[in-house]
Amino acid sequence: MACSYRASNxxxxxxxxSVVRLVxxxxxxxxxxxxxxxxxxxxxxxxxxxxILESTPKAGLxxxxxxxxxxxxxxxxxxxxxDERKRLGLLDYDLHALRYRGVMELAWAGCTDxxxxxYSGHASKEMIRKYAGEARQVMRAQQAATKRT
Numbered sequence: 001m002a003c004s005y006r007a008s009n010x011x012x013x014x015x016x017x018s019v020v021r022l023v024x025x026x027x028x029x030x031x032x033x034x035x036x037x038x039x040x041x042x043x044x045x046x047x048x049x050x051x052i053l054e055s056t057p058k059a060g061l062x063x064x065x066x067x068x069x070x071x072x073x074x075x076x077x078x079x080x081x082x083d084e085r086k087r088l089g090l091l092d093y094d095l096h097a098l099r100y101r102g103v104m105e106l107a108w109a110g111c112t113d114x115x116x117x118x119y120s121g122h123a124s125k126e127m128i129r130k131y132a133g134e135a136r137q138v139m140r141a142q143q144a145a146t147k148r149t
Contacts (some may be wrong), residue, residue, distance in 0.1 A: 034121035041121050100131050107132035108139065 028050050032041045045053070054147045064072040074088065078095075085091050093101075101122065106116045122128050 032121075037121060037123045039121050039123060041118070043119065103128065103131035104135040107135035 001108065028045045030041075030043045030045060032043060033039070034041055048092050056063075059069060062071050066072055066076060081095060082091075085093065103116055103120055105123075106119060111119075113125050113132070116122070116132060117125065120128070122131075
């Protein structure tokens with residue numbers, strides 16, 4: 001499944017809407033436009049997400065909707081995320097921190113800067129190096145300790 005996602009960051013004059021739409025069924029990926037940079041991203045769906053999307057009844061192309069069936073607004077999704085962070089005791093970790101952690105996990109997995117950028121949507125390699133730097137430093141220290149013994 002491929003999906004299309006469009007989101008406003010809440011800091012511009014455009015409509016504050018997050019719309020995830022089912023576009024086609026030939027690939028199992030999300031087609032997302034990163035709201036801050038406008039960069040188009042094609043991200044693989046996890047097996048779990050693919051299963052959910054395939055088994056969920058659809059009234060149309062929109063995947064994330066309000067209770068009334070309208071496309072889910074950006075602020076509504078932000079509130080859902082905040083409520084979930086609160087439930088998990090993670091209010092100190094905002095969405096930016098979660099994105100930072102995601103980049104670190106990609107670095108720990110051995111991804112290159114280009115691979116991380118392709119997944120995160122970061123336009124600046126400097127930001128990738130900043131976010132991935134800590135993860136890579138930890139990995140290099142572990143490698144050094146292994147070589148030392």
